[in-house]
Amino acid sequence: MDFTQQTKHIWGTGNIQCQLKFVNFEAHENHNAHETEGLSKKHLVVRRGKPFKVTLMFSTQTWNPYRERLVLEVWLGTRSERIPVQFSEERCNPYSWSAKIYPGDLHPQSVMVHICSPVQSSVALYRLVLHTETRQSRRSYRLGEFVLLCNPWLKDDPVYIPLDAQRQEYIKSDYGVLYMGTHQNNSRPWSFGQYEPGVLEACLTLLEVSPQHFRDENKDYIRRADPVYLSRVICAMVNSEDDLGILTGRWHGSYKDGVNPTEWSGSADILHRWVSSNCSPVRYGQCWVFASVLCTVMRVLGIPSRVVTVFNAAHDGNGDLTIHEYYSTTGEKLNKSKDSVWNFHVWVECWMRRGDLGAEFDGWQVVDPTPQEKSAGIYWCGPCPVVAVRQHCFGAPYDTSFVYASVDADVVKVILQGQKEVGREMDTESVGQLICTKSIGSDAPENLTGTYKRKKAKQPAITSWGPMCGSTGATPICSSPGGMPPGLEVSLSIDGVPSVGESISMCVTVTNQSSSPRLLKEHLNAQLKEFNSNPEQSFWKSHKEVRIQPGEVLTLHHSIPPSEYESVLAGDDIVNVAVVINDVRTEERFLATQEFSMSSPQITIEIEGGDSIQMNEQHTAQVSFINTFTKTLDGAVLTVEGSGLLQGKHKARMVLLQPGEKIEKTVAIVATSAGTKLLMATFSHSNSTKVISRSFHKVSVTAA
Template identity: 75%
Template sequence: MDCTQQTTYTRGTANGQCRLKFVNFEASENHASHETEGLSQKHLVVRRGKPFKVTIRFGSCSWNPHTESLVLEVLLGNLSERFPVQFPGERYNPHSWSAKIYPDNGGRRSFTVYICSPVQSSVALYQLLVHIETKQSRISYTVGAFVLLCNPWLKNDPVYMPLDVHIQEYIKSDYGVVYMGTPLNISRRPWSFGQYESGVLEACLTLLEVSPQHQRDKDRDYIRRADPVYLSRVICAMVNCNDDLGILEGKWQGSYKGGVKPTEWSGSADILHRWVSSNSPVRYGQCWVFASVLCTVMRVLGIPSRVVTVFNAAHDGDGSLRIEEYYSSTGEKLNLSKDSIWNFHVWAECWMRRPDLGPEFDGWQVVDPTPQEKSAGVFCCGPSPVSGVQGHCLRARYDTSFVYASVDADVVRLIVRDGLVVGRTVDTEGVGQLIYTKSIGSDAPENLTGTYKRKRSKYICVMSQHEAHRDGRSRVFSAPPALSSLRGTSPDLEVSLSIDGVPTVGKNISMCVTVKNQSGSPRFLMEHLNAQQKDFSSNPEQSFWETHKEVCIQPGEVLTLHHAIAPSEYESFLAGDDIVNLAVVIKDLRTEERFLATQEFSISSPQITIEIEGGDSIEMKKEHTVQLSFINTFTKTLTGAVLTVKGSGLLQGKHEARLVLLQPGEKIEKTVTIVASSAGTKVLMATFSHSNSPGVVSRSFRKVSVVAA
């Protein structure tokens, strides 16, 4: 990248003074040296604390270092720092800008200059000036701009990551996996972070420039950008648009008309491009979209990041570290609680030191951009040290108590009838049951649960209807009792609920209720089993299936009750990836004790076949054929069948195949041609739907590795 000089001002007399001809930013060599290849086609991109090379060439006269000083200046808004060019032998100052000059083969007309920033410089787009000064005059040149990023390769950088294999995964890799569903049926969704796609780095810099912090005080914001803790809070708030001109607008219910349904996104680049071009928030995002976009921005800025899924994540709005759930006496979950448990919630972890807290809190930090609660008046969460969550250091900033509740809150489940609590259980293990991230170099999950949680015991208590009338705390809307008062001996009757196999669209959903009578007398019981569809982040909707049965169980007997929901009973309510809340209430007809067991599971969908000509590795800017197909494995004819494929960086828009009728065993196919404009990892996403179903029946993904031709 050649940068033509521009004379900006001259003081005194410049007769005979040496003039600059051009400056070469040596982008190719610097990008390779600084591990920034592919991040920008417009700017030189370098990492702080590491020298980068520029070549300067003078005009017809030679530069005389005895009479003329060469001074460089970096500009950042109204801030600037001047520093003289030094000769070899002098050490770089890690706390200030510095430069060394080496003569090239061109004698005194061509030189190589190595410029080094302080280790904790601000992340930003800088302007570089060159001054040629004598005692009488100064000629100044604006020679170009460069982008400075964090440097996880450098030991003194607060984001330093010692193992290169970790840097490759958490900085350089442009591909990730998001885990979704329920602990019983975990699905995975590939995600293209897209940091090497054209314009993505520039979009990340724009994000910093339009932040409220920058708009209020540009100079202060520039100075504070040296701190990854500060950067992570700014970016976290800017990924959602609740307080600012941020990237994404969230939506969890209702119609997604006027935007893109969150499940249709497969990469960050498309979202960032839309945000820049429209100058308005992109519609719509949910937790995994927010977290994945944040991960892209942080990796671009040089802060190691990864996407993390918490299964059964609590949203504790009142800070009680306790979530209440209400069920009817027949097992229907009621929408009475202000708190909630998401089947899965996705946030990001970012790697950095925490000098504001102490070295024991260094390492991975939770940064959650999904707008749930305000932190210091802004919708952001973190950075909260994972070590602080595990150690129950709830006062460690930022938002550690909220994160702790997300992974380790207690769940109080109340059975209510006619406004009275007639049964109660407390679960200390259900929240944060699994915490997953993508493994290094593999799509398999890495289990992070132990880094967040210490092992605790589970206890269950029940209360009869007679006790409920006696208990002054029995009203539904009264404050629940302290957890210590709920501890007690195990009941004489144990009830559990399990799902047989992996529920799949088009097949029976089989389940099993197990009742164990540990008392010395027979018991006459009423079983109520209830199924409700639910969104992963909210309470269930109205029940779509239920059954009731009277049973008798003998002393010491273990009774197994099998049930199945046929496709005809759920197909008008459920589609692929939908989640079901299942609950059983067992009532002792003599004592009126009630026992509750719950289970939530997701429905797997039939697979769409995606075959790429020549395999999953393709050449950039070369056409490749993709064949997609879906076979109707249902026992009935599907009407209005639609097979759709899209892929950011591979296809323009979406491509569809349609059939009015798709008979059982019949195949619907689509052939498309893909062309990748940039190297890296892309994702093809295919969906299948039909008019008989309430939503998408099947969704499949294919990872595509793009190499330079």
Template identity: 95%
Template sequence: MDFTQQTKHIWGTGNIQCQLKFVNFEPHENHNAHETEGLSKKHLVVRRGKPFKVTLLFSTQTWNPYRERLVLEVWLGTRSERIPVQFSEERCNPYSWSANIYPGDVHPQSVMVHICSPVQSSVALYRLVLHIETRQSRRSYRLGEFVLLCNPWLKDDPVYIPLDAQRQEYIKSDYGVLYMGTHQNNSRPWSFGQYEPGVLEACLTLLEVSPQHFRDENKDYIRRADPVYLSRVICAMVNSEDDLGSLTGRWHGSYKDGVNPTEWSGSADILHRWVSSNCSPVRYGQCWVFAYVLCTVMRVLGIPSRVVTVFNAAHDGNGDLTIHEYYSTTWEKLNKSKDSVWNFHVWVECWMRRGDLGDGWQVVDPIPQEKSAGIYWCGPCPVGAVQQHCFGAPYDTSFVYASVDADVVKVIREMDTESVGQLICTKSIGSEAPENLTGTYKRKKGSTGTTPICSSPGGMPPGLEVSLSIDGVPSVGESISMCVTVTNQSSSPRLLKEHLNAQLKEFNRNPEQSFWKSHKEVRIQPGEVLTLHHSIPPSEYESVLAGDDIVNVAVVINDVRTEERFLATQEFSMSSPQITIEIEGGDSIQMNEEHTAQVSFINTFTKTLDGAVLTVEGSGLLQGKHKAR
């Protein structure tokens, strides 16, 4: 669309001397005033409850306001509302549609109109029509289209968030950090890409092809004024289980007929593929991919949003708020329960006022885990309701509570009350460092849950304490160093057998077969603290592990005489080799000038890497992704 364009005469009756020739949507001024610069090159994008300007340019015949009345008509679907243009010095009313001409805005052949939408307007693409009317006649012109978004800058809007730093981070920032792996966490960058061409239009398409829109277009348009409804519909439309959603999930097996979820680095590519394939779901996503696409769409629509990682997130399969884990006699984890604990899970928090309960951050989880009201959507669930255990609060509060605070029942041990939701974090405002959100979800429990799992014949109290620790955060190409500490609290010496193994682990599944084992026999004296050091060299794991992979290490100590068994475990993620980016001539670059960047990394493996692919993506700097093999 040309923002300054010749108008199209639709129809007219009678003789009206004044004729409209051009309309100027004043994109630069409106986009700056509405904080929407860069969201679209096709449409005027404005925020509800705040006036925007439109300049009308007439033909050689000057418009006579005493003889010819201007009336705007705003269309949404098949519904429309007439807005008489008023001469007024008063500010626009944010609770109804209005159109004002202020003193000084009338010129011989043009007039500037200030149009204001209600603060509770629906988020959508609108059509704008102008009528020039007299008592005997009317002439109508199709002016064009504009997009109306939520307004987190306006206090009366339910998505208003008070601090400018929050709006910059949770609405305008197109750069994110994904925390994944284990609670020691690895991080990787993500490009939300809301300013990439076509992304806003893709977000509007998600709403237009939703089942709610197909069932009742008018009802859907009316309900889009509510951020609770918007977030729920978009949550369902990000996954493709019930509809024409943007992403299909896959958590194991081959990804040859699509893209491995770990290869995505931005949301724009996914939304572009979805639109270009006529709304066929993009393959494949996992929890963080779903969450980042959802966060992108929410930010585009004007709802403050952030991506949150829950480390040790529980999936309560039977709804009893408790996670059951089963182990064999050799302490191998068994798949006998619908419950599970993932190393990490990623969802979105959206900020909004809720008329039914507490305001503030709300959990919205687009991953298709469990149905809610028969549909794969989850939330918006108030974080405050989770912390206060208000399980009846809509939506899906008990499911979210179990994800962050469920108790884990294990064989040979009564209860672990602390491991689930060990760390909950999001990107800090203006920084890549994680902000700890654990306290906003969880209240402290009485039990610490730190005693290792143990088995003692006859119910006798154990005489040993066993712990396992990993030195630092292991990096690919370096040795993995760990330490087993055994404390003999009994009054007699002991002969022990130590069994140590390391396994590759998918973040949402049980460990796979061991890739490294160690067995030894040791003696420990009464009151002695024994420290056993172990190291896994790169040659033992480089054919199995890569950057961001999760490793489960477990040690079992057997007392040869008493047959007591003690288990201690640790999980950690391998950090990736660092990639270095250097801009020739310094780190500052000039607009509209070509610059060269040197991107490099060091192969930390002991073997040659064949077929390595380096992918470069720069929001606003590069069109699409660039790959070098």
């Protein structure tokens, strides 16, 4: 990467003996000093408030500082600031533009200038011009451009974060883990891709095509010094509802005219597509895609950011902080509410000081780019201080009450017989049951629930991620005529982690605490459920009549064989199971529910020579899938792709894949940039409309 270039003489007057011939932006040294190595091959990238070096090389005539003065001029849009170059031994002042030559930096035909921007400079692409002046004359040279980013390493910067481990994880790391579904088996890696060629330039383009920039370019440039403003603008620009944003959302129906959101594995591919299509929105995104792209842009611009998952996230459309759910008397969940509880929702936390609110609101801020509800007429949400959510400061901008409802709304579960309510229970614990992010330096989840909620809900240990995690819980809903306390306890549990191709085993436990025997009707129901909506039609039901004696604990085992669900379910799908126990004599009803994700058969990915490779060197990856099903699969397809490692998709096909038989694909990978890359492999077959299995493999790439 050569940042030494011949300067362009713009204009001049009079006779000046010395002429500027070359400028060296000292890219390698500056990028190392500013923690920006690898962000761009086209531009010098530096951080505000910290000096960077530029070497000026003159023609055969030696520059005479006593006869000719050097003046730098920094341009941002139509605004500029002149910076006289001074001889000094003092350090640069991070509160104003300065340019200094230190002793020893002046040579016969070159000079090194140390340039420093104010700590609250605007994030943007700047132009740099040099003027050489005497009393009688002036020459001007266009030196080039440089990109100025936020500086979380500098205490005076509003995005300063104190620990180096935090800066490494939340700024420099280009790899993350997304937690989805209902338990850890549904975690998946994500490549933020900030070191991929063109990603930084795409982030700058995003700012240049925002409505705020179109309305008033100068005002936008000035306000870009503030991370609160930056995060708000970028949040709106990640979705395309109001502007030339990056992604269009779709949650239902066909994705044939775009990409199914589950197929994305990194941000770079999305940003490249957006830029190459002249800022036309990329199809399609869902919450984890919106959040991951936002996290990439924020990290590129220097604002510490992390992707956060809220399990059982409430979408409170009417703002009453209460969600209603409805069930039939046979346990089928009904689509009767405008409110909803998503199995999970993903947003971003960004670290910054809140000068607009006061120091007590500094720290992590929720920024949610998924278009759900408008705020001030625009689809954006945040930055909302996490501490404001925990302290119930609903007046704190931005969107605190909406974020609070997402993590702490109450759920009213109602049993309906026709249009008549026959049972009701208030659930105050399941919403926001678990809030987590990737731990620093580890793929394990870090539990953030206590930072949002004063009173933690009862939850499983985060290291176990059992079937209860992210579920609606098994707290029974009951109705008892005449207000008498019910004499039954009912619970529902799932055995292990159900895997596609195996039977789904579950257990209903009924405890008779009364002194009378009971005749009961058990109604058990299973439905496929999208993570962000109510369940679909039931794919399996069971009804039976049982008797239970006083004090007896009755255990009812049930199993759903693969033949009952294989046309409906695939890997990562979410299943809602509910049981209603009806006392025939008293007409008491008890409801218990569980939700879980189906795990996938494994795809094996192996890199020849190990998972650490060098840039621009070819390596071989072997990808394989063994048919663990008991039946032959028609039209088997194994697909391999990886941004920054492979061009396009590589496929292996087999007309028939017998039980126990292997399908495999060998691909040659070449990394185009350093950092963490992901190979993704998927397996599908013609018997199913869904991807049966999806696997990821992390590859560490070092510079050659």
